[in-house]
Amino acid sequence: MENIMEVQHLKKYFPVKGGFVSHTLGYVQAVDDISFTIKKGRVLGLVGESGCGKSTVGRTILGLTPATEGKILFEGEDIAGAKGEKQHEIRRKMQIVFQDPYSSLDPRMTVYDLISEGMVAQKMVDGRADLEEKVNELMLKCGLFPEQANRYPHQFSGGQRQRISIARALATRPEFVVCDEAVSALDVSIQAQIINLLKDMQEEMGLTYLFISHDLSIVRFISDDVAVMYLGQIVEMGTKAQIFDHPAHPYTQALLSAAPAFTKKEKREKKRILLEGDLPTPYNPPKGCRFAGRCPYAKPECQEVQELTELEDGHMVMCRRAQEEARRKGERI
Amino acid sequence: MNEQETLLSIKNLKTYFVNEDQVLKAVDDVSFDVKRGETLGIVGESGCGKSISCMSILKLVQSPNVRYEGGEILFEGKNTLKMTEKELRKLRGKEISVIFQEPMTALNPLYTVGDQMMEALKIHKKLSTKNAREKCVEYLEKVKIPMPKEMLNRYPFSLSGGMRQRVMIAMALITNPKLIIADEPTTALDVTIQAQILDLMNALKDVTGSSCIFITHDLGVISEMADRVVVMYGGKVCEVADTDVLFEHAMHPYTQGLIHSRPTSDYDGDRLQVIPGNVPSLNDKPAGCPFHPRCPYASKQCGEAFPPERVYPDGHRVSCWKYCNASEVQ
Numbered sequence: 001m002e003n004i005m006e007v008q009h010l011k012k013y014f015p016v017k018g019g020f021v022s023h024t025l026g027y028v029q030a031v032d033d034i035s036f037t038i039k040k041g042r043v044l045g046l047v048g049e050s051g052c053g054k055s056t057v058g059r060t061i062l063g064l065t066p067a068t069e070g071k072i073l074f075e076g077e078d079i080a081g082a083k084g085e086k087q088h089e090i091r092r093k094m095q096i097v098f099q100d101p102y103s104s105l106d107p108r109m110t111v112y113d114l115i116s117e118g119m120v121a122q123k124m125v126d127g128r129a130d131l132e133e134k135v136n137e138l139m140l141k142c143g144l145f146p147e148q149a150n151r152y153p154h155q156f157s158g159g160q161r162q163r164i165s166i167a168r169a170l171a172t173r174p175e176f177v178v179c180d181e182a183v184s185a186l187d188v189s190i191q192a193q194i195i196n197l198l199k200d201m202q203e204e205m206g207l208t209y210l211f212i213s214h215d216l217s218i219v220r221f222i223s224d225d226v227a228v229m230y231l232g233q234i235v236e237m238g239t240k241a242q243i244f245d246h247p248a249h250p251y252t253q254a255l256l257s258a259a260p261a262f263t264k265k266e267k268r269e270k271k272r273i274l275l276e277g278d279l280p281t282p283y284n285p286p287k288g289c290r291f292a293g294r295c296p297y298a299k300p301e302c303q304e305v306q307e308l309t310e311l312e313d314g315h316m317v318m319c320r321r322a323q324e325e326a327r328r329k330g331e332r333i
Numbered sequence: 334m335n336e337q338e339t340l341l342s343i344k345n346l347k348t349y350f351v352n353e354d355q356v357l358k359a360v361d362d363v364s365f366d367v368k369r370g371e372t373l374g375i376v377g378e379s380g381c382g383k384s385i386s387c388m389s390i391l392k393l394v395q396s397p398n399v400r401y402e403g404g405e406i407l408f409e410g411k412n413t414l415k416m417t418e419k420e421l422r423k424l425r426g427k428e429i430s431v432i433f434q435e436p437m438t439a440l441n442p443l444y445t446v447g448d449q450m451m452e453a454l455k456i457h458k459k460l461s462t463k464n465a466r467e468k469c470v471e472y473l474e475k476v477k478i479p480m481p482k483e484m485l486n487r488y489p490f491s492l493s494g495g496m497r498q499r500v501m502i503a504m505a506l507i508t509n510p511k512l513i514i515a516d517e518p519t520t521a522l523d524v525t526i527q528a529q530i531l532d533l534m535n536a537l538k539d540v541t542g543s544s545c546i547f548i549t550h551d552l553g554v555i556s557e558m559a560d561r562v563v564v565m566y567g568g569k570v571c572e573v574a575d576t577d578v579l580f581e582h583a584m585h586p587y588t589q590g591l592i593h594s595r596p597t598s599d600y601d602g603d604r605l606q607v608i609p610g611n612v613p614s615l616n617d618k619p620a621g622c623p624f625h626p627r628c629p630y631a632s633k634q635c636g637e638a639f640p641p642e643r644v645y646p647d648g649h650r651v652s653c654w655k656y657c658n659a660s661e662v663q
Contacts, residue, residue, distance in 0.1 A: 050523055051524075157611045159612075187379055188550060188551075192607045193607050195605055196605055199604060214524065218596065221600070247369070256526045257528070258528035260556065260557045274532055278494075279497050312425070331397070
């Protein structure tokens with residue numbers, strides 16, 4: 001399988017201004033040196049807590065906000081800072097579904113306008129009749145009724161609005177879609193519907209997703225690969241089984257154990273690791289391991305710079321202790 | 334203390350919002366009990382009436398259009414719906430306290446943490462400032478806030494979400510209330526912080542012995558916190574059962590759907606089970622059982638009338654026509 005998306009050493013810093021002449025005081029390192037690849041047709045789940053930079057990653061990849069440093073290779077081409085015609089072309093191939101279907105749809109546009117906007121801008125249609133047909137087809141696919149095409153977003157419920165967002169994103173026949181907390185704002189019974197719709201569309205159109213979410217059970221369901229972020233860095237990355245069955249980083253372990261147990265079996269098997277303290281801010285973070293301040297196993301060595309290292313078959317982790325443990329295990333075998 | 338003794342009893346509560354041209358039945362004939370020392374979970378989706386029914390207990394529903402159209406809420410045998418504002422004030426914050434969802438909006442940004450915590454003590458317990466401060470420090474220690482003395486002089490904006498929620502919990506506990514209403518206390522928090530707060534609340538529950546109503550939309554949180562669960566949908570109670578019973582043998586089709594629409598760790602199917610349709614809005618609630626348009630077992634009867642509640646010997650209560658016609662055996 002070929003890589004559709006390859007991100008190399010991506011950095012996104014936001015300057016913090018202040019003082020009398022508003023000079024730059026420092027930087028919020030929202031995304032700090034991140035590298036990952038997504039293979040065509042797979043789903044990469046990006047998890048982490050609020051403020052860890054997961055949404056910034058999604059937005060930077062799409063060029064919605066310029067990257068500070070690093071390469072973003074889409075189908076082998078570097079698209080960081082693409083402009084003009086090239087940007088236009090990329091915009092067709094890459095789309096995003098936002099979290100909040102209440103604020104991401106223009107309240108003054110009808111559903112028809114919302115869905116057709118991208119196709120018209122990309123000159124993908126052949127006359128009014130063709131456009132109408134394509135919009136109808138998309139609406140049906142996404143579980144909406146074509147009769148509702150002339151309504152406005154406020155006339156729909158949250159779940160239906162998210163269906164509109166999805167139809168709008170899929171209108172330009174993209175290859176890569178970023179789902180930024182696409183189901184977080186929805187009720188539980190509606191979440192399942194939207195997840196299934198995303199899966200249906202993926203199979204039908206051969207899509208690749210970057211699925212950003214803080215909800216581990218949903219990520220576990222939809223993803224093939226998972227990356228865990230903490231304070232702007234990826235601390236662990238691997239296949240779904242590697243991350244959920246054998247989490248190596250203490251943060252991943254704590255995160256997994258923090259999700260409330262659901263069935264009796266889960267409750268029995270689970271031992272909760274409680275983390276001390278709160279998520280620190282990404283404003284001038286420490287040089288070494290960023291998790292060290294909350295880590296139950298922290299040692300003085302953790303203050304040194306950490307590297308993301310491979311444990312086995314693509315299971316990457318940024319933790320000295322996990323790496324040492326893996327080495328010891330390897331020696332024993 | 335008798336475990337089975339009922340502390341709060343809500344009977345046929347009807348909380349409506351009356352506009353010029355329509356009546357929105359937010360809570361429609363809801364009944365449930367809270368026993369002493371127990372944690373009752375209320376679970377449901379947005380607009381199901383879970384918060385409104387609990388805020389009705391202290392008449393805290395903030396809308397000029399609200400009408401308490403019927404039913405009674407008995408707190409230790411006294412009907413709070415009939416109480417005057419003065420009598421209610423004696424309950425609020427003293428006998429019954431509330432932990433709100435959004436700790437940033439629930440705390441006043443213009444007062445220090447200490448001022449806000451001491452308010453209840455000064456009013457209800459008539460403590461002096463010095464004694465009140467000592468008590469505040471004691472409770473801030475209980476909720477594991479580092480440097481509690483300094484915390485008293487800080488303003489809410491300078492605290493993180495988790496810390497604010499800890500302050501809210503300390504505030505709710507400080508008067509030793511008999512009942513705590515926790516309205517989605519962890520929804521706005523991150524998972525690792527949520528785990529800290531749930532752990533803290535579980536620990537404090539054992540110490541204080543207060544009863545608690547825990548409102549949430551998250552089934553996982555409910556299964557960790559509650560002894561008994563009330564499932565609400567469209568302003569009605571669908572099912573009441575002990576937590577373990579509910580998760581193993583849910584009876585109401587809505588509860589079943591809700592439980593199955595969450596992917597669990599050992600689920601390896603290709604698609605999630607789905608409840609079709611949308612959550613009904615208040616102004617076009619279906620007649621009869623509010624769930625029937627989405628229910629796989631719906632029959633003609635379901636669209637005509639809301640089913641009577643069926644009570645089983647183990648206390649499992651369910652309102653569904655499917656069980657009204659079935660034989661006695663569960």
